Amino acid sequence: FLRGTVECAAHPLTGYAPMEKAYWLDLYQKAKAYGVNHFRFHSWCPPRAAFEAADELGIYLQPEGPFWTNHGTAVGNGWPIDQYIREECDRILRAYGNHPSFVLFAYGNEPAGRHQITFLNGLVDYWKEQDPRRLYTHASIGGSWPLAPSNEFIVCSGSRGLPWDRRPNSEFDFSGKIAPFNVPYVAHEMGQYCVFPNFEEIPKYTGVYQAKNFEMFKAELERKNMGPQARDFFMASGKFQAICYKNEIEASLRTPGNGGTQLLSLNDFPGQGSALVGVTDVFWEPKEYITAEEFRRFFSPTVPIARFPKFVYSNDEQLTVAAEVAHFGPEILQGCLPEWKVCDDKGKIVAKGELPATEITFGNLALGRISLSLDFAREAGQYKLSLSLGKCSNQWDFWVYPASLPEDDITDIFVTDDYKQAAEQAQQGARVLLLAAGKVEKGKEVVQYFRPVFWNTSWFQMRPPHTLGILTRPEHPALAAFPTEYHSNLQWWELLHNQQVMNLDDFPAGFLPIVQPIDTWFINRKLGLIFEARLGSGRLMVCSADISSAPDQRIVARQMRHSLLHYMNSEQFAPPFEISQEQLSALFEPGHDDNYDVRTSDSPMDLKP
Structure with a gap:
């Protein structure tokens, strides 16, 4: 199971990817602390030092050709770009093909062109014939793109997303999305949940780039008389971002037969308007609303899983949760005893129990059902279910409310x-x-x-x-x-x-x-x-x-x-x-304000040819 992140070539101190192996060893170690075992390099190929470091640390790499032929150009039309794609991809495979970490390859990102599949499928066939030591896919794509028949794996956005247009639950998974395919399916660019800027990062920009974007956002916040709230906005939005990542990643993990996920991304991306989607900043330094250890609870080789039908209950209901484990570690785990407990918001244990001891084989395994009456909750309260398997543990918040309330006094x-x-x-x-x-x-x-x-x-x-x-x-x-x-x-x-x-x-x-x-x-x-x-x-x-x-x-x-x-x-x-x-x-009178609709159908400047 690939626990990946997308590396978008954001290096604000230098403006280019560092060529020193020590840099990449440090970067990969930071990523591994969050559970990452895989990097997709979005539309670029890293330097040799990145492959050498990945060989040493056991990171699975998916470099790509430097192509996102979608804005002002296309593939498969016989234009010069087609020949450039063939030649540049050949150069990448010749230069780095002997590195054991080089296990996946794609032409690049989300192509355009009426003949894209004919061209790129032929390219995949050619690569497989020339060097069958790795798996090939035509491109990393969103859900609306066509797939090449010769793909040996798929990177597509079908197996991602949170269906929160309905009440949240953790029973859903992506089985229906991956079922039609007989090759590994990896979620494309999962996540992308934003957090408010952390203006304390501004002094870190000591190289060729300055954080002018953050400076503008900070000035606008201060103009609106909310400057003192900046840190609170950052922390509150960050806590929620982490909750979103946890819920989406666990949906991927509880999908039987899933190939993995590529997060977009573990770190921030300062381009394209400022995509503050990481749980680390662009420098791969932690954001304090979630630690690497906390993130690794749900993004690691062995993750306990609980399928909640809902997270909000009344105290006359029964909590019934299916307990599972997603195990993709190096060996079978013998004689594991699953243990669970429910604590209130003060940490007091209100219920606990065990599930049958079992052997944890590879993949997805049912552990049993956790069931308890919620009549212990006399008032509205927040509770936490913890599920442990030896050193591996995970936890989920849920809420219990009174089944009925006294009539509210509105006399006054x-x-x-x-x-x-x-x-x-x-x-x-x-x-x-x-x-x-x-x-x-x-x-x-x-x-x-x-x-x-x-x-x-x-x-x-x-x-x-x-x-x-x-x-x-x-x-x-x-x-x-x-x-x-x-x-x-x-x-x-x-x-x-x-x-x-x-x-x-x-x-x-x-x-x-x-x-x-x-x-x-x-x-x-x-x-x-x-x-x-x-x-x-x-x-x-x-x-x-x-x-x-x-x-x-x-x-x-x-x-x-x-x-x-x-x-x-x-x-x-x-x-x-x-x-x-x-x-x-x-607030309530039509025309009594300065409302304006800021939405536009125009393309971002970055996309204009």
């Missing part, structure tokens, strides 16, 4: 979905809960999915989603009855996916929402999902997430409403900031 709270009524009541001194779901005008151009930004919004023409998860304040008393961390996690799906956000740019400079969606760093709008404010002599709570509909089916939303109302009934409900009626009205 005016609840409405009409902002005019909300303003009128607040001016008269009332406590007001404004349910703004579906009502927002100022901010409606910001599209929020549960998944974060893919690659980056600049490269993909500002297509949605536009947010990077949320930053919230779990210590705020409004969330006292709603268990949460400071970042998005799976229980938030109900409150975030396809929910409106509010643009609070015109609010007071230091204004902090209780729940703040993190905007794409190219625009840095101050966004709110839930905020409180004084208005006139009254107090106002505004929520643009739907916390009203189908409460018996949407128990997370029901719990949020309960928590907000409990807070609003208390003496703690004392919003620190005041807003005007005009500022409130601007």
